[in-house]
Amino acid sequence: EIRIAHVYGKTGPFEAYAAQSHIGLQLGLEYATGGTMEIDGEKIVVIEKDTQLKPDIGRAQLEEAFGDDDAHIAVGPVSSGVALAMLPVAEEYERVLIVEPAVADSITGANWNPYIFRTGRNSSQDAIANAVALGGEGVTIATLAQDYAFGRDGVAAFKEALEATGASIAHEEYVPTDTTDFTAAAERIFTKMGEVEGEKKLFVIWAGGGNPMGKINAMEPERFGIEIATGGNILAALKAYKELPGMEGATYYYYEIPQNPVNEWLVKTHFERFDSPPDFFTAGGMASGLAIVEAIKKAGGAEDTEALIEAMKGMAWETPKGTMQFRAEDHQAMQTMYHFRTEIQDGKDYGVPVLVREIGMDEMNIPIRNQ
Amino acid sequence: MTQTLLETDALTVRFGGHVAVDAVSCSFHAGELTAIVGPNGAGKTTYFNLISGQIPASSGTVRLMGEDITRLGVASRCRRGLGRAFQLTNLFPSLTVLENVRLVIQSRQHKGFGLFSMADSHTELTVAAMAILERVRLDTQIDQLVSELPHGDQRKLEVALLIGLDPTVYMFDEPTAGMSVDEAPVILDLIAEIKADRERTVLLVEHKLDVIRSLADRIIVLHNGALAADGPPAEVMASAVVQEAYMGKELDHV
Amino acid sequence: MIVKLLSGDKPRSAVLTAVLLVILICLAGAPFIFDGVRPLDTAARICIFILLVASYDLLLGYGGIVSFAHTMFFGLGAYGIALASTHMGRGFDALLAGSFAGALAAVVLALLIGLFSLRVRAIFFAMITLAVASAVAVLVSQFSAITGGEDGLTYKIPRVLTSANRMGEFLGTRVSGKILNYYLVFTASLLLFLLLLRIVNSPFGRVLQAIRENDFRAEAIGYRVVWYRTVATCLSAATAALAGSLFAIWLRYVGPDTTLSFEIMLDILLMVVIGGMGTMYGAVIGATLFILAQTYLQNLMGSASEATAALPLIPDLLDPDRWLMWLGILFILSVYFFPSGIVGRLRERRAS
């Protein structure tokens, strides 16, 4: 049998994401094996482990999965902190860990080891996609981000990518992670941007609760000619986008955007079984499931980790987001992102991201940081 | 005159506008027992609080054996030889009677910061504590929790703690209040013993006139925070201020 | 001899003695008694938390000081190791320097907090520490260049202490550096625990108890309360930092969620209270029980929920994903049923 451990934060604040991720993984395995849940006659067994969103527990769970349960491959987790704690375990046990959907760059960067692969996007991919979507000659952009690694790295990557498009950054605003009142930040941004001429945008990088876009929009940035922009988000969060029709940005996934057989199957099956569309982490989970089956088939079994790694290096496979490819250098999956514009549509109580254009993987110059 | 142990000089405290102790200058000598009397709220306890440091003085000074201690904290004053028992019982309620006294002796012997020795191996503390408990007749209750003692016994323990400290200046604030008639003499005898030690001085706040008559060498009267009289017992008791403001009409004539 | 080691503080209950012995034996022989990585990890975690909880008991149970900043000190020790190991490279010198620096930083910080805020009312002190601890957690995430931010730090410890160091077999178990590492954790925790036990039973410990009871009177019999409290805070902070260092050595990862979060603070509180405040042995019982529950409650619930699958509603409530709710209920029930902690309860039974 082939044992796959899904080590992820089933309980805790990200419960909802975790559930999506797990459903996605299962659907991926199902699709790839044609519903048999077997690869070359070997049964696939999925072992679930709850990290409780705590790095130490996540680490212990992964040790248990590799050490006691003898899992061949592990998938997870949701939180970057937990993921980073887990990375050395994979190296120690010499087994493959597919990171999905934790986003920190350093997972495939400074803290990377050869046993780590990631199907999820990383922060840079997000930021660079947005830069490609928003940038352009003569555009001036201010950024608003949370004051911690995710926010700062995101802005740094965004800024770097923006230079190539000819746009410029006028102001970077960082606020504490749990900020709820954005008046001061907005005032600072308005003051800075008020003097600038030409096309002006405010790019918001925000993770977790809170709704800076809505709050700042209510302060009427159009008085200063400023347009708000931000990346895509999970379905529930798109409600906040309803107040911002016409807003542009880049997103990782929205179920109506990708056009390919895998996504068609995913959307149809998901509606059938759960009466709701698939979301970010369903797509991500599925991509990891598909990658596993593909890799095991290619390596001819899951026992030999070295063979698996060889097989996965540079491997390209089909996912709900189209073709993905593990980059040989840092094992990060290269993938398509989507430039969208928000529209109000009848029957939907959220702002719908409508595709403006696909940003192919070769359009984004994602830096390699594990050297 | 014998040696002056404690002295207050124009000692004053104000609470808002209320002058609770008003420029009291007075000195206390070795081998002497001074009774402090005065109506309720005259400032007796507050005067004690100023001397022992619970309340900072607004102005004036307190000198202990010539040293100005006005700015020192409560603990430092205690270590220099000022001991105090409280009017309203104030003990360590969920420790045993014995432990209460041991703590006091440990403090006197400066063993509080012994971090790495076992407390129970200090038998000298236990022995000294037992001796004191015998003197106040609490030796049968050493293992009882203080919170379970009846009021009268708590008052006795209060006195035991003070004796355990063995200070130069003893300050008693109504030590026998709430003590039954057969118990009070035990405490009064103890106080008499302390007084007999010519190195110490005793300050005693009391409302019971017979106690004052039998023990005091000298009486000072506080009234509205000010020193209203100071002299030998007979003379002070007869004075107008005491008769009028303090004694009121004798009970039986009502 | 044994009584001396325990500083004369005997368990004072046959059941308690038995339970403590079982725990001691299990922890001492964990690598050989139990199979697999999970139990060993659990055992190490139990050792570390016993120490951490005991250091908190010194403060809370004996000193009567409610502080929410204990994880902060724990974190300082852990980050000490992490930073030393990242910057000095793997090696025992880094471990020594890291734990020393961590403990020192903890003492200095405790001294500052202590002298400044032990003067305010107890309940305000608690709230100040809560606010300071949450601010420190945020600062750690903001200064990500040094601390690794939310994501934390991964680093290497001396090879001797990792499973890469294979040292042959003993009693049918493969002995590796990991087991060596475990015994480092175990021995250090045991020694420090005995030291704490000595401190609470010293004259100093008695003064702390007196201060907890009635600080006003303690001052009046000549004890400088602020100093005693500050020293207690510093001692407890230093021990917590050392526990943090051990945790960092064991885990080889340090992040805000593992060392600084308010959740851990609450876990510590619960362990102290379940075990029994002001008893030290309570720390042993509380930490062991809680860590076992935290590790195995979910598995247990999983099997319980499967076993009751036929019934209505019950399997839903027993769903492993609802384990947090049961943890909350555990919080409430333990305070209900063990108002004086398990140790207190066991001793009462003997008394009556």
Next chain:
Amino acid sequence: MTAAPDHRPTFASVSLAERLDGALPVLLVPVLVVLGFFAIGVPSSWLTLTVSGLAMGMMIFIMASGLTLVFGLMDVINFGHGAFISVGAFVGVSVLIALGEWTGAASLLLNMSAVFLAVVAAMAVTGALGWGFERIIVKPVYGAHLKQILVTVGGLIVIEQLIHVVWGPDEIFFNRPETLKGAVTFAGAAMEKYRLLAVGVGLVLFIAMRMVLRRTKIGLIVRAGVENGPMVEALGYRLRLVFVGVFIAGSALAGLGGVMWGLYQEVITAGMGEKMMVLVFIVAIIGGLGSVEGAFIGALLVGLMQNYVAFLEPKLALVSNIALMTAILMWRPQGMLPVVKAK
């Protein structure tokens, strides 16, 4: 021997400085506003920040008001307050979503009726919840802070989990009623309309609480009961009843706070109330325990301070509250206008 003095204690005159000292906390808000003006320098920015800071302060006050009763007066450290805030928000938002037609219409009357119903429903549910909470969880631990912390944190976890069970684990996003969307601009300063509503609700609540506590003995009974419950009963009061009543009121106010806060955030999560707890405790502490006036001033100070500091130096915004609390406790160890002495 001196002559008999008169029978009155000596009262010296109280200096002007001492008398002013009592009024100082009330002056802090205007002083801070003026200081802010000079520090910021741009009138329109200053106006925006001041007005929104005051409004934010009002919302914090609404959330802290219940805690002033339960923590300040009754001396119960109730982390469950955070859960009540969340429950209030979920109930209120569910009502608003159910009344989608009313909230979607551009009629002030319909919108406000919907909000009113949401508030009533939220307060009823959290009040009832508070009643159960008091009976089951808090009652055995009056007077024991540590146990209160554990037990109420346990309650907090359970309630948050139950929210997950009832409403699912997702955050719920929603939109405010039509007429409360957007902002009004005045002299170059934009001000969210919703904040005006918060100011109104806050003011009404402040006045109502003050009246109730001034005109009735309830506050006295609770304060006396915390110090010496048996004595209060021995005077003839049914202390349990009063405690339960006050606890219910405190929980219901948390529910109100939850609805107001949820409407502000436009997204609600089970953990939203828990997140506010540190801030809410800070407000209750700097105000002085048990003081509605103190909590009010404290909340306004916090709101203003956050905005000013975030504008002037965002890095410091994080510590501004702690700095404020520290400064106030150094100045007044019992908080600004304590009604109850902290132990």
Next chain:
Amino acid sequence: MSEPILSLRAVHTDIAQYHILQGVDLEVPRGQVTMLLGRNGVGKTTTLKTIMGQWTAKSGNILYDGQDITRLPVSARARGGIGFVPEDMGIFSDLTVEENMVLGCTSGPLDGARKEWLLGAFPALGTFWDSEAGNLSGGQKQMLSIARAMAEDRQLYLIDEPTKGLAPAIVSTMAQALRELKGQGASILLVEQNFSVARALGDGAAVMDDGRVIWTGPMAELAENKDLQERLMGLSMEAH
């Protein structure tokens, strides 16, 4: 004579595992002052607290005004007209003197005439009307505790050592106040160590030892008989 306002029959009370009251029988006649005397620790305070309901009687009956109150909650007994001055005074130290007094009135605001009367007896309370009660002197707290119990008309007063810490002048005004109360028809059960007060005020007396009432009779009889005093309380009270 009418039936007594209060009577205890074979009342036993346990505190924790200790058996403190071991069958107390006691009667308080209407309109009289009954003294409850005895050495430290014999159970006087426990008796009062049992009547008030702060300790629950394990067995036996407490009849108040013809009604069995043994199982009533504390507050119901108070509202039934029992006023209580506890041994530790039970002052609410965070509240002002005025607020303490206001709490003394369960059924309405403080009556103006009543206030005048109380402030006449205890002028210090008037001086510190708006101050925090915790800051009062020991004797002032004692006065406040007594005045608070009298803030409203009650039928029966249970008073535990009211004169401890009071200056002689105040002792006599307090005694006068108690007499006036009695004059208004109230009954009083008074625990006292100060024998001259007991003698001056008491109509009847009950002496306790070891958790039982061992002697009851008129106060005058006890006051005159030194041998009896010696036997009951270990010491002649005059000697002190």
